[in-house]
Amino acid sequence: MHLLRPYPEEVVGSMIHRACRETGIPLKRLLPSVTGAKISNQSFVMTNHIMVSETFGLSMQTLLFLHTLFPYTICFMDPAQKEKVSRAVLSGPQPGRSLATLSKNAIQGTSQLRLCPRCCRDDLRDFGLSYWHRHHQLPCTYVCLKHMCMLRSSTFSVRPGTCVPEPAAAPCHKIQTPKGIPFEVICRIAELSAFACNDRSLRLPQVKQAYRQRARDLGYGISSTQLLGSAISADLASFYGSEFLHSVGCGMPSSSRPWPALLLQPAAENCPPLKHVLLTVFLESAARSLRSSTAHMKGPKLRDWKAVEAAAIRTMTDELAKHRAEGKRTAVADLLKPTGMLSQYKHNKVMFPRLVAWLKAFKASADSIRQTGRRPRIR
Incomplete structure (x- = not known):
């Protein structure tokens, strides 16, 4: 089967669902032909079925890095782990292996497919149809970076399901944006998320070193090696609001060690990319801490x-x-x-x-x- 080549930054699910509409073949019948596997649904933002890339005339690497959210999911991994995961995914589906965790991280905090009305108009003008853009589906992305306007939320789930129409024909409504978070912060989250999805050169040790240096510059340092992780976690929760963090799966239960403190540790921790994006934006936007260097230290207060x-x-x-x-x-x-x-x-x-x-x-x-x-x- 030969299908039309994908459009710029078209997410893989959009390509497959477009094939359903153009061929008239139901999704559950088309997927086995496209993937070569006996499956009835397929992640909208991720795949490692080699036949999908061949069907659309692409290499597997081109499909993964330009038409899925795979690069976003591995961007903040430890270099060795990033290389290992990339090799495994590029080799195609393996018995006992699954993309479930990567797919979950790719859509963390996201429930519905998103679209930009102005992008739809541009697509209709340039290509005669509209398609689902992958950057619009990134976690906590509420803004179209091309037009700097708010996205719309469709009635279609980002998770596997029935065949999805093109965005210009999809029912949609105003997106629910986080309360109390400034527009410039929302834009910065979208920018960093898109950067993580496009860039392949980030190295986790250097990223964590930058976190720690910025935290010290903000006044969160206890010494040259220690930081007030609990204070940073508390200020980050106040910056975004507990309700928003909980809604996107980044809440900080009091019974466990807060994740911002874990991300500040030098040791490599493979945390979801959304947490890295939120921490980065907070450290960029935060004012200098007015907290005492001992205010949040655990244990007894300093003795006389x-x-x-x-x-x-x-x-x-x-x-x-x-x-x-x-x-x-x-x-x-x-x-x-x-x-x-x-x-x-x-x-x-x-x-x-x-x-x-x-x-x-x-x-x-x-x-x-x-x-x-x-x-x-x-x-």
Whole structure:
């Protein structure tokens, strides 16, 4: 079977459904012919059936990278994982392997096919028909970047189903955009999503390094290596709104570690691309953090070490008086143990100058088992 070649950036589902309309063959009958597999439905945004590319006169690589959302799904993967997944998908369907996870990530937070009325008019003028553009189907994309206008939401699901008409003939309605998120932020999400779908050169280690540097520039750094991940997560949730994040599958349950904090870790984590896009836009748009560098650190608040030092000296003075009354000498460790300061004293002596001076005087006295200097002769 020979079908018409695809139009620029036409998503693979649009190509197959257009073939149904032009041939008059029902989708469930056409799919086995096009894919060579006994299937009755096919993802609208993803495929790795080699016969699909051959049917439309394309190489498998051209089909995957120009007419599916596959490049978007692997854009933020670790380089080794990206190479492994690409080889597996390009080799075609394999027993026990599935594109289900990739397809899920490709349409995360998306339910209906989207269209741009102005693109439809342009397509009708240029090609005599309209078609579904792949960039319009990217997660959290509400704007047509070509015309800078809001997209429309069709009544057809982005998931496999019945045959879909061309967008110019599809019933549609105003798209539900996130409440409280500025238009320029919505546009930036669309831009970064399209960039992720087109670019093949992103490397996850460099991306994460950029995240961490930007976070430090915004004032979220604790040290040269540590960041306030919990503060970034809280501010990101406030920036987008919990309702929106939950609706697109990027909520942050209190029972688990927030995903923005995980993305900031140097280790490679294969998180859905939408989370990378949302974090990037937040870090670009966020104002400098006004939070204290210790406000969101886990564990107890910073202690008043001068007060701790004074209390330790009082405790040791009392302990020393007891040992004198019993007529026995003692060691530094025996005096420090009741204060709970033994470890801090060993590793951070510079923080406790008064304690160091007190112990120095003690070690030079006759009360110390290991006396410094000359001990008076006992007759």
